[in-house]
Amino acid sequence: NAGVTQTPKFRVLKTGQSMTLLCAQDMNHEYMYWYRQDPGMGLRLIHYSVGEGTTAKGEVPDGYNVSRLKKQNFLLGLESAAPSQTSVYFCASSSLDRAKNIQYFGAGTRLSVL
Amino acid sequence: GQNIDQPTEMTATEGAIVQINCTYQTSGFNGLFWYQQHAGEAPTFLSYNVLDGLEEKGRFSSFLSRSKGYSYLLLKELQMKDSASYLCAVSQDDAGNMLTFGGGTRLMVKP
Numbered sequence: 001n002a003g004v005t006q007t008p009k010f011r012v013l014k015t016g017q018s019m020t021l022l023c024a025q026d027m028n029h030e031y032m033y034w035y036r037q038d039p040g041m042g043l044r045l046i047h048y049s050v051g052e053g054t055t056a057k058g059e060v061p062d063g064y065n066v067s068r069l070k071k072q073n074f075l076l077g078l079e080s081a082a083p084s085q086t087s088v089y090f091c092a093s094s095s096l097d098r099a100k101n102i103q104y105f106g107a108g109t110r111l112s113v114l
Numbered sequence: 115g116q117n118i119d120q121p122t123e124m125t126a127t128e129g130a131i132v133q134i135n136c137t138y139q140t141s142g143f144n145g146l147f148w149y150q151q152h153a154g155e156a157p158t159f160l161s162y163n164v165l166d167g168l169e170e171k172g173r174f175s176s177f178l179s180r181s182k183g184y185s186y187l188l189l190k191e192l193q194m195k196d197s198a199s200y201l202c203a204v205s206q207d208d209a210g211n212m213l214t215f216g217g218g219t220r221l222m223v224k225p
Contacts, residue, residue, distance in 0.1 A: 043201065107156050
């Protein structure tokens with residue numbers, strides 16, 4: 001059981017380049033999330049999805065776009081990367097069942113924008 | 115606004131007990147989570163409190179006081195492998211799925 005899988009694990013971009021981070025979960029979870037984690041600031045929610053075909057903005061959505069074409073996948077896009085987007089990005093998923101709403105996290109993607 | 119505060123760093127000795135506090139001021143409350151995160155790894159779930167009181171799970175316990183906006187994570191019989199960051203997170207939405215995280219407490223366990 002893989003759980004939540006993120007690709008790639010590491011990436012270095014130049015300012016202005018674009019990229020897509022992929023998150024896949026095999027737990028049939030309805031909810032999926034993208035967070036960024038910066039030193040001393042904890043996890044901040046970028047975007048989230050409550051089901052296939054739906055997305056919503058989180059706390060820090062500017063500069064990012066997302067898509068959820070399939071229930072198991074949640075993509076995070078950076079159209080024009082900036083140095084301020086250097087961070088560790090975590091994807092998570094959780095069940096719609098309130099009794100089982102623990103979020104399960106992927107291993108993270110470490111992104112540097114030069 | 116919303117504010118979740120926890121100490122930045124703590125140090126404790128192997129075999130001892132340590133208490134990590136978390137205070138919160140949020141517009142809503144539907145539960146409080148604690149996650150453990152080892153350096154360079156993903157956060158993993160430790161505990162969940164939605165009612166006042168103590169939840170015990172092995173060496174780890176978590177306490178909640180909703181009236182005081184306060185929680186703590188208690189780690190007993192500390193082991194070196196407990197060196198990690200501990201994240202406090204509050205759920206505010208009705209479904210309990212949207213979390214707001216504190217900055218995390220980095221715990222260093224020394225021999």
